Amino acid sequence: MELLTNNYSQYFKTVTKYYRQVLLxxxxxxxxxxxxxxxxxxxxxxxxxxxxxxxxxxxxxxLNWPAVNKILPKITFDHLICLSPYITPFSDWLSQLKYHGRFEIAQLMALLLSKHYQQTLSQYKNNKADLVVAVPIHITKWQQRGFNQAHLLAKVVAQQIDLPYDEKILSRNKSSKSQVGQSGTLRRKNLRGLFDVNLMKENSPPEHIILIDDVVTTGATASEISRCLKLAGVKKVTVLALCLSLPSEIKLN
Ligand SMILES: [Zn+2]
Structure with missing residues (x-):
C-alpha cells in the first residue's frame, strides 16, 4: 500500500512538474x-x-532618409514605413515563420508593426488609409508553403488599425524565379505583368491603400504593385513592411 502511495505521489510530482514546464x-x-x-x-x-x-x-x-531614398530608385509608392532593418531577431523570426510555420510569431510581429504604424499616424499626422492589401504570392507557392506570410501579417494589422483588409484585390498571375541577388533593373523587368488588380468597375477605387510586405529589399515588387494600383485609379500607396533590407554600408546611427 505504501509503495502504491509513493508511486502515486511520484507520478503526481512528475505530472505537476511537466505541466509547470509547459506553462512556463x-x-x-x-x-x-x-x-x-x-x-x-x-x-x-x-x-x-x-x-x-x-x-x-x-x-x-x-523615404525621408536620404540613404534609403538612394537605394530605392524609381519607386512608385508614396510612403515607406518599416518596423526594423532586416536583422536579428526579425530575420530569424521570419525564417522560423516561413520554414517552420511558427504562426504565433506572425501574430507577434503584426502586433509590433501595427503599434509602429499607429505611432506614425499620431506623431506625423499621415492621413489615414482606406484599405489594407498584402503582397500576393502565386497560388502554386501558396499551396506548397500553405500560407502567405504577408497575408498573415496584413490580416492582423488591418484588424489592429481598424481598416478593412481585402485579399482579393491583388493577385499574382504567374510565379517568378527567386529574385535574390538580381539587380533592381532586372527585378523591375521581370516583375512586369506579374500582378493583376481586381477592382470592381462600378465602385470608385480606394484613394489610399496600405500595402503589407514582409521584407523590402530593392522595393521593386512593392513598386510594381503600386504602379498597377495607381493605373487602376488608386491615388496613394503606403508600403508598410516588417523589415527593410539595408546594404551593409548604410549605418543606422
Ligand atoms: Zn525577454
Missing part, C-alpha cells in the same frame, strides 16, 4: 526565456531592446 514555456519570452505577460511572446526588456527604426530620425517615413 507558454508564458516565457521568446528571446531571453524570462516570464512575460504583456506581449504574448516577449518580456518588456526584450521589447525595449528590439532594433526598431526611430521615427524621430526618419520623420515617420523611411
Amino acid at each position: 514555456k507558454l508564458s516565457s519570452c521568446d528571446l531571453c526565456g524570462e516570464a512575460c505577460t504583456d506581449y504574448l511572446l516577449l518580456c518588456q526588456t526584450c521589447v525595449d531592446d528590439l532594433p526598431i527604426f526611430d521615427l524621430n530620425i526618419i520623420n515617420g517615413d523611411l
Whole structure:
C-alpha cells in the first residue's frame, strides 16, 4: 500500500512538474526565456531592446532618409514605413515563420508593426488609409508553403488599425524565379505583368491603400504593385513592411 502511495505521489510530482514546464514555456519570452505577460511572446526588456527604426530620425517615413531614398530608385509608392532593418531577431523570426510555420510569431510581429504604424499616424499626422492589401504570392507557392506570410501579417494589422483588409484585390498571375541577388533593373523587368488588380468597375477605387510586405529589399515588387494600383485609379500607396533590407554600408546611427 505504501509503495502504491509513493508511486502515486511520484507520478503526481512528475505530472505537476511537466505541466509547470509547459506553462512556463507558454508564458516565457521568446528571446531571453524570462516570464512575460504583456506581449504574448516577449518580456518588456526584450521589447525595449528590439532594433526598431526611430521615427524621430526618419520623420515617420523611411523615404525621408536620404540613404534609403538612394537605394530605392524609381519607386512608385508614396510612403515607406518599416518596423526594423532586416536583422536579428526579425530575420530569424521570419525564417522560423516561413520554414517552420511558427504562426504565433506572425501574430507577434503584426502586433509590433501595427503599434509602429499607429505611432506614425499620431506623431506625423499621415492621413489615414482606406484599405489594407498584402503582397500576393502565386497560388502554386501558396499551396506548397500553405500560407502567405504577408497575408498573415496584413490580416492582423488591418484588424489592429481598424481598416478593412481585402485579399482579393491583388493577385499574382504567374510565379517568378527567386529574385535574390538580381539587380533592381532586372527585378523591375521581370516583375512586369506579374500582378493583376481586381477592382470592381462600378465602385470608385480606394484613394489610399496600405500595402503589407514582409521584407523590402530593392522595393521593386512593392513598386510594381503600386504602379498597377495607381493605373487602376488608386491615388496613394503606403508600403508598410516588417523589415527593410539595408546594404551593409548604410549605418543606422
Ligand atoms: Zn525577454
